[in-house]
Amino acid sequence: MNSEAIRKDFPILGRTVQGKPLIYLDNAATSQKPYPVIEQITSYYERSNANIHRSVHTLGEEATALYEAARDMVCRFIHAPSREGVIFTRGTTEAVNLVAASWGRTHIQPGDEILLSVLEHHGNLIPWQLLAEEKGAKLVFLDMDEEGRLRLDKLDRLLTDRTRLVAVTAASNVMGTVIPLRRIVERAHAAGAPVFVDGAQMAPHIPVNVREMGCDFFAFSGHKMLGPTGIGVLYGKPELLEKMPPFLAGGEMVREVWPDRASWNALPWKFEAGTPNIASAIGLGAAVKYLDQLGMEAVRTHGQALVREALTALSTLEGVTVYGPPASEERAPLVSFNCQGIHPHDLAAALDEEGIAVRAGRHCADPLMKRLGVAGTARASFYLYNTRSEVEAFVQSVQRAIALLS
Ligand SMILES: Cc1ncc(COP(=O)(O)O)c(C=O)c1O
Structure with a gap:
């Protein structure tokens, strides 16, 4: 993939920060x-x-055609069997809330268990906490090993006759672990539990095929994959979505309305109440088209190469701890790390002085930070427009920051 050529498509990459x-x-x-x-x-x-x-x-028809064409592009992008199962939401978080409120309230009973992993982002944790609290249900957590791989050897023991749902991330936004979803789905289904997949860190980097994965729900956010903010997707198996009550109520999601009751619109519109984020859905369609033209396998390979380079170089620096599976394994293209004696915020501020934007903090994954025993980490995360020379510049800046701050 020619990142130098791709960079010309991204106007923001032409700007300077701190000179x-x-x-x-x-x-x-x-x-x-x-x-x-x-x-x-x-x-x-x-x-x-x-x-x-x-x-x-005419304008109304043009806008409708553009919006629905974006849904068709997303449908093909994730290999959904039909467009009925492709619902536009505000993002991953809203998609989780939709399933927790609609499917969860009608399926979860006191004493039931929802199986999550210790890797979950708050977006795929708090909605289940609220549901469990409301219903008297219990959250059960699949642990990880020291390198951030999920302990699949413990999965069968945690899947019990009380397990009603497995909700798991596809790729960790902290450890970079890519989760073997097929294996989890097979075992969850064998135990009679449907599977919700948080695809926020997968959809931008790894080809998605919900049919092959076999999951029941899959959620992702447009803004992490070149699209605008305020738009995301919930894919659900239509046979499940059909039976679920609406999430948000109002215009558009109804077929017929009487003063005291209403009947629901067909899928997917039953779950798209009110005026949706039309412009962002159309923008997401353009993002998906852009990714399709590059090819998701090429995007994946590029991300792997960059993260491998970053991991290898950071590991050679004294006092640096990197988290997650080793460079020899597939990873989401991100690396979380800590430098001994330096607060991640100070490190991020020092890198910003050099025009380098990294994230520092708890990454909306407090339980995982507690599990790691750290207050936070710094995180560098890559995408298709990042280059090898940027990775080198980043590692050199970390080295300079260590010399300066420790
Ligand atoms: C793994 C994961 N899940 C969920 C989310 C939440 O996504 P959003 O804020 O777009 O709803 C994120 C965002 O960082 C994430 O990384």
């Missing part, structure tokens, strides 16, 4: 946006802006 060329390594938090995405959103507002699914005028 230095920007090196953006906070992609796991949100990615930058290429011209085709920015232009698609601008063109929608300049030429076709109207509400969707309700107006017979």
